[in-house]
Amino acid sequence: MSIGIIRVFTTDEHSIINAHGEKINEFSGINCLNKCIPDQPKGIYDDESEEIAIPKIIEVAKKFEKNKEVKGIAISCAADPALKAVRQEVSIPVVGAGSCASYMAKIFSDKIGVLTIADEVPEVMENMLGDSLVAWEKPKNIHNTADLLKDGAIEESLQSVRKLIEKGSEVIVFACTGYVTIGFSDIVEKELNIKVIDPVVAEGHALSFILRGA
Amino acid sequence: MSIGIIRVFTTDEHSIINAHGEKINEFSGINCLNKCIPDQPKGIYDDESEEIAIPKIIEVAKKFEKNKEVKGIAISCAADPALKAVRQEVSIPVVGAGSCASYMAKIFSDKIGVLTIADEVPEVMENMLGDSLVAWEKPKNIHNTADLLKDGAIEESLQSVRKLIEKGSEVIVFACTGYVTIGFSDIVEKELNIKVIDPVVAEGHALSFILRGA
Numbered sequence: 001m002s003i004g005i006i007r008v009f010t011t012d013e014h015s016i017i018n019a020h021g022e023k024i025n026e027f028s029g030i031n032c033l034n035k036c037i038p039d040q041p042k043g044i045y046d047d048e049s050e051e052i053a054i055p056k057i058i059e060v061a062k063k064f065e066k067n068k069e070v071k072g073i074a075i076s077c078a079a080d081p082a083l084k085a086v087r088q089e090v091s092i093p094v095v096g097a098g099s100c101a102s103y104m105a106k107i108f109s110d111k112i113g114v115l116t117i118a119d120e121v122p123e124v125m126e127n128m129l130g131d132s133l134v135a136w137e138k139p140k141n142i143h144n145t146a147d148l149l150k151d152g153a154i155e156e157s158l159q160s161v162r163k164l165i166e167k168g169s170e171v172i173v174f175a176c177t178g179y180v181t182i183g184f185s186d187i188v189e190k191e192l193n194i195k196v197i198d199p200v201v202a203e204g205h206a207l208s209f210i211l212r213g214a
Numbered sequence: 215m216s217i218g219i220i221r222v223f224t225t226d227e228h229s230i231i232n233a234h235g236e237k238i239n240e241f242s243g244i245n246c247l248n249k250c251i252p253d254q255p256k257g258i259y260d261d262e263s264e265e266i267a268i269p270k271i272i273e274v275a276k277k278f279e280k281n282k283e284v285k286g287i288a289i290s291c292a293a294d295p296a297l298k299a300v301r302q303e304v305s306i307p308v309v310g311a312g313s314c315a316s317y318m319a320k321i322f323s324d325k326i327g328v329l330t331i332a333d334e335v336p337e338v339m340e341n342m343l344g345d346s347l348v349a350w351e352k353p354k355n356i357h358n359t360a361d362l363l364k365d366g367a368i369e370e371s372l373q374s375v376r377k378l379i380e381k382g383s384e385v386i387v388f389a390c391t392g393y394v395t396i397g398f399s400d401i402v403e404k405e406l407n408i409k410v411i412d413p414v415v416a417e418g419h420a421l422s423f424i425l426r427g428a
Contacts, residue, residue: 027426084324093409095321103317106342107309107420110298128320195307195424202423206321209419210409212241 001071002031003207004064008053008077009043010036019181020076024204030211032204033070035060043077045118045144050081057082058089065090071211074100074203078175079122093210097177100206101199102128105173108195113169115160117142117176125175135167136175145178154187161188173197215285216245217421218278222267222291223257224250233395234290238418244425246418247284249274257291259332259358264295271296272303279304285425288314288417292389293336307424311391311413316342318416319387322409327383329374331356331390339389349381350389359392368401375402387411 005021021032037056044050057075061082064070072093075083080096087094102125105112112129114121114136121129121136137160142153157179161172172188174180177200185196219235235246251270258264271289278284286307289297294310301308316339319326326343328335328350335343335350351374353367361367371393375386386402388394391414399410 087323093322100321103321104420104423107314107317108307108424205419205423206318209318209416210322 001211002033002067002069003204003211004061004067004070004073005032005034006057006060006064006073006075007034007036008040008057008075008081010038010041016181020074020177020200023180023198023200024074027201028204028208030204030208033064033067035063043145044079044081050079054082054085058086061086061090061094065092072207074207076177076200076203078125078177078199080124093207095203095206096124097199097203098122098125098175099128100202101125101173101197104202104206105129105171105197106132108197109171111168111170112173113137113161113164113167113171114173114175115139115157115164115179117144117148117178122175125173129173134169135164137161137163145176145181148176148178148182148184154182154184157184158188158191161192161194165192165194169194171195171197174199215425216247216281216283217418217425218275218281218284218287219246219248220271220274220278220287220289221248221250222254222271222289222295224252224255230395234288234391234414237394237412237414238288241415242418242422244418244422247278247281249278257359258293258295264293268296268299272300275300275304275308279306286421288421290391290414290417292339292391292413294338307421309417309420310338311417312336312339312389313342314416314420315339315387315389315411315413318420319343319385319411320346322411323385325382325384326387327351327375327378327381327385328387328389329353329371329378329393331358331362331392336389339387343387348383349378351375351377359390359395362390362392362396362398368396368398371398372402372405375406375408379406379408383408385409385411388413
């Protein structure tokens, strides 16, 4: 039994393609297959790039479904791109990192702080968190996933989490899976003693719930 | 590491007290300690019985927290009684079966059917499910948990799930943990081929997510 992880950008670096699946496997013990969408090296960063990604995400999902070993699919992006559309096209369970992270956070708290890389919280997360969203922050000098790899990014991001805590957040949710790539949840929990909902771990854990026994 | 399971009724039958904890342990591998609230053999069935239960639930939660092995608490009832109050009194993570089941369901679908034993959906579940609640049903001749043990209860309950499916439900949530006790999720998934969110399994799985590494 495997799950299919859809990465919503394009790369041929295997270590990057497989990063989310490896994290999920480590946490939940599920075997993961990982695929990128084609021709979008910059991923999804605005409405237009999301729109052109949708048919590609559906296509990757359909390919996963043809493999009878694949029992569930995760769209591994906090904005849940194409989630509803993919559910209409395949018959196996499909989750999005954004809804997994948001609802897992709501299970534990009604005071949730969101760490973004954009000048807003992804609309789907804002809707799902509702009144439980007490604050959101974007670290200084961080504008895209790549910025998270630069010098000083971790300290700036920690500074943002400190602000979220000051504003009453009891649980932190990452609104970008890029924070997962830099191992930021472990750093936050160790440095600031607050629970973090990692969207990638959350999507794997949710699928492991529904697929147990499949 | 253990989690504390609060049963919101009174019994001295160990097999009943431990039933939820055993189910969680079987699914998620977490060690569970189980405690009942005192002097409420009929449990929580209306506003008054919920109100008198609240200080008792807090008391049991505080006892659990004194045991340093206990790293999280589940209030094992679909109505999430005393959830906010308990969170104010203890410093370890606390979840309620109702919110765990509702949000886990929302991760997988926006067409959710609820199977109750009462003439309404618990208010907290109704609020959490929002627009995703497409239908709810109460089986004929079922008015309380004890009725689920009577002859014909399983067939009547299956009939209600069939109606939920006819009304467009893609995922079924139990609004009473009594359905867990009779092993009804396995029966539904086998007979009707629809995914069931079992509130007890959901609370254990949610706690296992937040406590990994604790």
